[in-house]
Amino acid sequence: AQTVTQSQPEMSVQEAETVTLSCTYDTSENNYYLFWYKQPPSRQMILVIRQEAYKQQNATENRFSVNFQKAAKSFSLKISDSQLGDTAMYFCALAGNNRKLIWGLGTSLAVNP
Amino acid sequence: GAGVSQSPSNKVTEKGKDVELRCDPISGHTALYWYRQSLGQGLEFLIYFQGNSAPDKSGLPSDRFSAERTGGSVSTLTIQRTQQEDSAVYLCASDRTLDTIEQFFGPGTRLTVL
Numbered sequence: 001a002q003t004v005t006q007s008q009p010e011m012s013v014q015e016a017e018t019v020t021l022s023c024t025y026d027t028s029e030n031n032y033y034l035f036w037y038k039q040p041p042s043r044q045m046i047l048v049i050r051q052e053a054y055k056q057q058n059a060t061e062n063r064f065s066v067n068f069q070k071a072a073k074s075f076s077l078k079i080s081d082s083q084l085g086d087t088a089m090y091f092c093a094l095a096g097n098n099r100k101l102i103w104g105l106g107t108s109l110a111v112n113p
Numbered sequence: 114g115a116g117v118s119q120s121p122s123n124k125v126t127e128k129g130k131d132v133e134l135r136c137d138p139i140s141g142h143t144a145l146y147w148y149r150q151s152l153g154q155g156l157e158f159l160i161y162f163q164g165n166s167a168p169d170k171s172g173l174p175s176d177r178f179s180a181e182r183t184g185g186s187v188s189t190l191t192i193q194r195t196q197q198e199d200s201a202v203y204l205c206a207s208d209r210t211l212d213t214i215e216q217f218f219g220p221g222t223r224l225t226v227l
Binding site: 098 | 144146148155156157158161169172202204206208211214215216217218219220221223
């Protein structure tokens with residue numbers, strides 16, 4: 001079975017600082033994809049970043065980057081220069097051959113002014 | 114272009130009634146997914162469509178749940194004889210194909226069963 005674990009239910013960071021959200025996963029498949037989604041209070045789930053497991057290079061999207069450690073099955077999200085608008089729930093998710101997303105329980109991030 | 118839309122935004126119903134939740138995917142997206150987000154269970158997969166067919170219904174929690182998709186576009190999730198444990202946010206997502214692996218989500222329907 002595929003599982004995704006987020007061990008940090010809540011985190012906070014000061015505006016302009018850097019924060020790292022943790023995610024570990026388990027899968028027996030060789031080809032899979034990892035995602036970080038953001039869900040603000042509006043409830044809209046927004047894709048932040050995705051990583052193909054066969055790519056060794058860590059994905060980067062502007063202020064968001066990941067540290068993908070395939071052997072350790074770890075996929076952390078780093079948010080640089082945190083902004084107030086980054087306040088949201090962040091979900092780590094995994095998609096294997098069947099393409100359905102398996103989700104972690106989320107990390108609630110608060111960015112403080 | 115327009116994103117994924119869902120209706121209604123909120124639905125309050127009485128236990129035992131049937132409800133229909135609607136999802137309009139992004140135009141041209143062939144893959145469509147339904148997920149449920151509840152306080153106790155987090156996010157869970159319900160069903161997905163490739164075109165109008167549903168190859169994987171394994172996530173539907175009971176036979177009270179069904180879904181269909183017509184014309185390769187709009188999808189309806191139906192819950193019959195609703196129970197209080199069905200209260201949750203129902204999220205729909207679409208993807209260009211099954212292989213692009215980039216799901217775009219709608220705003221969800223919050224269902225409350227009294």
